[in-house]
Amino acid sequence: GSGQSSKDEL
Protein backbone atom coordinates (compact mmCIF):
# COMPACT_ATOMS: atom_id res chain seq x y z
CA GLY A 1 0.00 0.00 0.00
CA SER A 2 0.91 3.65 -0.27
CA GLY A 3 0.54 4.22 3.43
CA GLN A 4 -2.43 6.43 2.63
CA SER A 5 -5.08 3.75 3.02
CA SER A 6 -7.04 3.45 6.20
CA LYS A 7 -6.33 -0.20 6.91
CA ASP A 8 -6.41 0.42 10.64
CA GLU A 9 -10.08 1.38 10.35
CA LEU A 10 -12.89 -1.15 10.43
Place this chain on the structure above:
Amino acid sequence: MNIFRFFGDISHLASIFILIHKIHTSRSCRGISFKTQVLYVAVFVTRYLDLLYSWVSLYNFVMKVFFIASSCYILYLMKVRFRPTNDPSIDTFRVEYLVGPCAVLALIFNYGYAVTEVLWSFSIFLESVAILPQLFMLQRTGEAETITTHYLAALGAYRTLYIPNWIYRYFSEGYVDPIAVTAGLVQTGLYLDFFYVYFTKVLQGQKFELPA
Protein backbone atom coordinates in the same frame (compact mmCIF):
# COMPACT_ATOMS: atom_id res chain seq x y z
CA MET B 1 -8.36 6.12 17.41
CA ASN B 2 -10.53 9.12 18.12
CA ILE B 3 -13.93 9.60 19.70
CA PHE B 4 -15.77 9.78 16.34
CA ARG B 5 -14.38 6.51 15.07
CA PHE B 6 -14.86 4.83 18.44
CA PHE B 7 -18.52 5.79 18.64
CA GLY B 8 -18.91 4.92 14.97
CA ASP B 9 -17.65 1.41 15.68
CA ILE B 10 -19.87 1.15 18.76
CA SER B 11 -22.81 2.22 16.63
CA HIS B 12 -21.90 -0.47 14.11
CA LEU B 13 -21.78 -3.06 16.88
CA ALA B 14 -25.10 -1.80 18.22
CA SER B 15 -26.74 -2.12 14.79
CA ILE B 16 -25.78 -5.79 14.62
CA PHE B 17 -27.05 -6.48 18.13
CA ILE B 18 -30.31 -4.69 17.32
CA LEU B 19 -30.76 -6.79 14.19
CA ILE B 20 -30.07 -10.08 15.98
CA HIS B 21 -32.35 -9.01 18.82
CA LYS B 22 -35.15 -8.16 16.36
CA ILE B 23 -34.89 -11.54 14.65
CA HIS B 24 -34.84 -13.45 17.95
CA THR B 25 -37.65 -11.60 19.73
CA SER B 26 -40.00 -11.51 16.74
CA ARG B 27 -38.78 -14.96 15.66
CA SER B 28 -38.83 -13.48 12.18
CA CYS B 29 -36.56 -11.84 9.67
CA ARG B 30 -39.44 -10.12 7.92
CA GLY B 31 -38.43 -6.78 6.48
CA ILE B 32 -34.73 -7.65 6.35
CA SER B 33 -33.01 -7.95 2.98
CA PHE B 34 -31.08 -11.19 2.73
CA LYS B 35 -29.17 -9.75 -0.20
CA THR B 36 -27.86 -6.85 1.85
CA GLN B 37 -26.76 -9.27 4.57
CA VAL B 38 -24.93 -11.45 2.03
CA LEU B 39 -23.17 -8.33 0.71
CA TYR B 40 -22.02 -7.48 4.24
CA VAL B 41 -20.47 -10.93 4.62
CA ALA B 42 -18.66 -10.34 1.31
CA VAL B 43 -17.54 -6.89 2.52
CA PHE B 44 -16.15 -8.17 5.81
CA VAL B 45 -14.46 -11.25 4.40
CA THR B 46 -12.73 -9.37 1.57
CA ARG B 47 -11.66 -6.46 3.79
CA TYR B 48 -10.53 -8.43 6.80
CA LEU B 49 -8.33 -10.91 4.95
CA ASP B 50 -5.52 -8.99 6.64
CA LEU B 51 -6.47 -10.82 9.85
CA LEU B 52 -4.34 -13.60 8.40
CA TYR B 53 -1.15 -11.59 7.97
CA SER B 54 -1.18 -8.29 9.86
CA TRP B 55 -1.77 -7.27 13.43
CA VAL B 56 -3.15 -3.81 14.23
CA SER B 57 -4.44 -4.09 17.80
CA LEU B 58 -6.51 -6.34 20.02
CA TYR B 59 -9.47 -3.97 19.52
CA ASN B 60 -9.09 -4.19 15.74
CA PHE B 61 -8.74 -7.98 15.84
CA VAL B 62 -11.75 -8.60 18.08
CA MET B 63 -13.99 -6.27 16.08
CA LYS B 64 -13.02 -7.84 12.76
CA VAL B 65 -13.66 -11.36 14.02
CA PHE B 66 -16.96 -10.20 15.50
CA PHE B 67 -18.13 -8.56 12.27
CA ILE B 68 -17.32 -11.63 10.18
CA ALA B 69 -18.85 -14.06 12.68
CA SER B 70 -22.01 -12.03 13.39
CA SER B 71 -22.72 -11.39 9.71
CA CYS B 72 -22.43 -15.13 8.99
CA TYR B 73 -24.67 -15.84 11.99
CA ILE B 74 -27.32 -13.48 10.56
CA LEU B 75 -27.25 -15.42 7.28
CA TYR B 76 -27.77 -18.61 9.28
CA LEU B 77 -30.73 -17.07 11.11
CA MET B 78 -32.29 -15.95 7.85
CA LYS B 79 -31.64 -19.02 5.73
CA VAL B 80 -31.90 -21.83 8.29
CA ARG B 81 -33.42 -21.02 11.65
CA PHE B 82 -36.13 -18.57 10.57
CA ARG B 83 -36.16 -19.49 6.91
CA PRO B 84 -39.98 -19.55 6.54
CA THR B 85 -40.13 -15.87 7.59
CA ASN B 86 -37.76 -14.77 4.86
CA ASP B 87 -39.64 -13.71 1.73
CA PRO B 88 -37.28 -13.54 -1.27
CA SER B 89 -40.11 -12.31 -3.54
CA ILE B 90 -39.81 -8.75 -2.15
CA ASP B 91 -35.99 -8.81 -2.04
CA THR B 92 -35.60 -8.16 -5.73
CA PHE B 93 -32.69 -5.76 -6.08
CA ARG B 94 -30.24 -7.04 -8.68
CA VAL B 95 -26.98 -7.33 -6.72
CA GLU B 96 -24.96 -7.99 -9.87
CA TYR B 97 -25.49 -4.30 -10.68
CA LEU B 98 -23.60 -3.53 -7.49
CA VAL B 99 -20.92 -6.23 -7.43
CA GLY B 100 -19.88 -5.75 -11.08
CA PRO B 101 -19.27 -2.00 -10.98
CA CYS B 102 -17.56 -2.30 -7.56
CA ALA B 103 -15.18 -4.90 -9.00
CA VAL B 104 -14.37 -2.62 -11.95
CA LEU B 105 -13.87 0.39 -9.66
CA ALA B 106 -11.59 -1.68 -7.41
CA LEU B 107 -9.43 -2.60 -10.40
CA ILE B 108 -9.12 1.08 -11.35
CA PHE B 109 -8.88 2.69 -7.91
CA ASN B 110 -6.67 0.89 -5.41
CA TYR B 111 -3.43 1.35 -3.50
CA GLY B 112 -1.46 -1.30 -5.35
CA TYR B 113 -1.98 -4.16 -7.73
CA ALA B 114 -1.97 -6.97 -5.23
CA VAL B 115 -4.94 -9.28 -4.75
CA THR B 116 -5.38 -8.12 -1.17
CA GLU B 117 -5.26 -4.43 -2.15
CA VAL B 118 -7.84 -4.83 -4.92
CA LEU B 119 -10.08 -6.84 -2.58
CA TRP B 120 -9.70 -4.16 0.08
CA SER B 121 -10.79 -1.49 -2.42
CA PHE B 122 -13.63 -3.73 -3.59
CA SER B 123 -14.86 -4.12 -0.02
CA ILE B 124 -14.84 -0.36 0.53
CA PHE B 125 -16.85 0.27 -2.64
CA LEU B 126 -19.20 -2.63 -1.98
CA GLU B 127 -19.88 -1.52 1.59
CA SER B 128 -20.89 1.91 0.34
CA VAL B 129 -23.77 0.40 -1.67
CA ALA B 130 -24.51 -2.82 0.25
CA ILE B 131 -27.49 -1.21 1.98
CA LEU B 132 -29.27 -0.55 -1.33
CA PRO B 133 -31.20 -3.88 -1.52
CA GLN B 134 -32.43 -3.15 2.02
CA LEU B 135 -33.46 0.43 1.23
CA PHE B 136 -35.05 -0.76 -2.03
CA MET B 137 -37.10 -3.31 -0.09
CA LEU B 138 -38.17 -0.61 2.35
CA GLN B 139 -39.20 1.60 -0.55
CA ARG B 140 -41.23 -1.25 -2.06
CA THR B 141 -43.08 -2.19 1.10
CA GLY B 142 -43.43 1.46 2.11
CA GLU B 143 -43.17 0.72 5.82
CA ALA B 144 -40.92 -0.90 8.38
CA GLU B 145 -41.06 -2.24 11.90
CA THR B 146 -39.68 0.33 14.33
CA ILE B 147 -36.87 -1.99 15.44
CA THR B 148 -35.75 -2.40 11.83
CA THR B 149 -35.52 1.37 11.51
CA HIS B 150 -33.38 1.51 14.68
CA TYR B 151 -31.08 -1.05 13.05
CA LEU B 152 -30.78 1.11 9.93
CA ALA B 153 -30.30 4.29 11.93
CA ALA B 154 -27.44 2.74 13.94
CA LEU B 155 -25.85 1.47 10.74
CA GLY B 156 -26.19 4.89 9.12
CA ALA B 157 -24.80 6.60 12.22
CA TYR B 158 -21.74 4.37 12.02
CA ARG B 159 -20.65 5.66 8.62
CA THR B 160 -21.80 9.19 9.38
CA LEU B 161 -19.45 9.24 12.39
CA TYR B 162 -16.57 8.13 10.17
CA ILE B 163 -16.77 11.48 8.35
CA PRO B 164 -15.78 13.61 11.36
CA ASN B 165 -13.20 10.88 12.07
CA TRP B 166 -11.57 11.51 8.69
CA ILE B 167 -11.72 15.28 9.18
CA TYR B 168 -10.08 14.80 12.58
CA ARG B 169 -7.40 12.54 11.11
CA TYR B 170 -6.71 15.03 8.36
CA PHE B 171 -5.95 17.76 10.90
CA SER B 172 -4.23 15.61 13.52
CA GLU B 173 -2.24 13.26 11.26
CA GLY B 174 -2.28 15.03 7.89
CA TYR B 175 -3.87 11.90 6.67
CA VAL B 176 -6.46 11.41 3.89
CA ASP B 177 -7.58 8.16 2.31
CA PRO B 178 -9.35 9.25 -0.89
CA ILE B 179 -10.91 5.83 -1.59
CA ALA B 180 -12.38 5.42 1.89
CA VAL B 181 -13.53 9.05 2.07
CA THR B 182 -15.22 9.08 -1.35
CA ALA B 183 -16.99 5.77 -0.75
CA GLY B 184 -17.89 6.85 2.78
CA LEU B 185 -19.51 10.05 1.57
CA VAL B 186 -21.55 8.10 -0.99
CA GLN B 187 -22.56 5.59 1.66
CA THR B 188 -23.68 8.26 4.10
CA GLY B 189 -25.55 10.05 1.31
CA LEU B 190 -27.65 6.96 0.66
CA TYR B 191 -29.05 7.21 4.19
CA LEU B 192 -30.21 10.83 3.91
CA ASP B 193 -33.78 10.03 2.81
CA PHE B 194 -34.04 7.33 5.44
CA PHE B 195 -32.69 9.63 8.16
CA TYR B 196 -35.22 12.30 7.22
CA VAL B 197 -38.16 9.92 7.75
CA TYR B 198 -36.52 8.39 10.83
CA PHE B 199 -36.07 11.74 12.57
CA THR B 200 -39.39 13.24 11.54
CA LYS B 201 -41.52 10.15 12.17
CA VAL B 202 -39.98 7.29 14.14
CA LEU B 203 -38.31 9.46 16.78
CA GLN B 204 -41.61 11.36 17.16
CA GLY B 205 -43.28 8.08 18.07
CA GLN B 206 -44.89 7.43 14.71
CA LYS B 207 -44.63 4.37 12.52
CA PHE B 208 -42.09 4.38 9.70
CA GLU B 209 -44.26 4.87 6.64
CA LEU B 210 -43.30 6.33 3.31
CA PRO B 211 -45.72 8.59 1.48
CA ALA B 212 -47.61 6.60 -1.16
